Amino acid sequence: MKTEHKTNYIILRDEKNDVTDFAQYLFKIKDQFKTDNVVIDIEKYGELSLDELLGFLELSFAHRKGKKSLVLVNDTINIDLVPDEIVVVPTLQEAEDIIGLEEIERDLGF
Numbered sequence: 431m432k433t434e435h436k437t438n439y440i441i442l443r444d445e446k447n448d449v450t451d452f453a454q455y456l457f458k459i460k461d462q463f464k465t466d467n468v469v470i471d472i473e474k475y476g477e478l479s480l481d482e483l484l485g486f487l488e489l490s491f492a493h494r495k496g497k498k499s500l501v502l503v504n505d506t507i508n509i510d511l512v513p514d515e516i517v518v519v520p521t522l523q524e525a526e527d528i529i530g531l532e533e534i535e536r537d538l539g540f
Contacts, residue, residue, distance in 0.1 A: 436526070439468060441471055454485065456489055465498070467500075467529045470500070470502050471503045473505060475504065486516060487515060490515055501518075501519060
């Protein structure tokens with residue numbers, strides 16, 4: 431896994447080629463980044479099935495429970511199929527924008 435630290439979040443990228451294994455691995459090590467806002471860059475996988483995407487659902491629940499943002503980046507996912515509990519955006523810039531907005535919401539008590 432590659433990790434890139436930004437000002438108010440980290441980007442996680444898989445170095446292998448199995449999105450399901452990556453989701454399971456991230457869930458196992460979730461405590462390592464529980465205090466960070468996280469962007470998971472899964473653009474390289476292209477179009478994912480709903481089952482593959484749902485592999486990140488438990489991780490999203492756990493991370494958001496800790497009052498931190500978790501955003502997936504993939505530009506081929508049909509947004510209409512994505513459950514509300516998972517935030518998916520098509521670009522890294524949009525992921526950064528979402529994290530900024532969610533931080534403002536938390537600061538305001540929403």
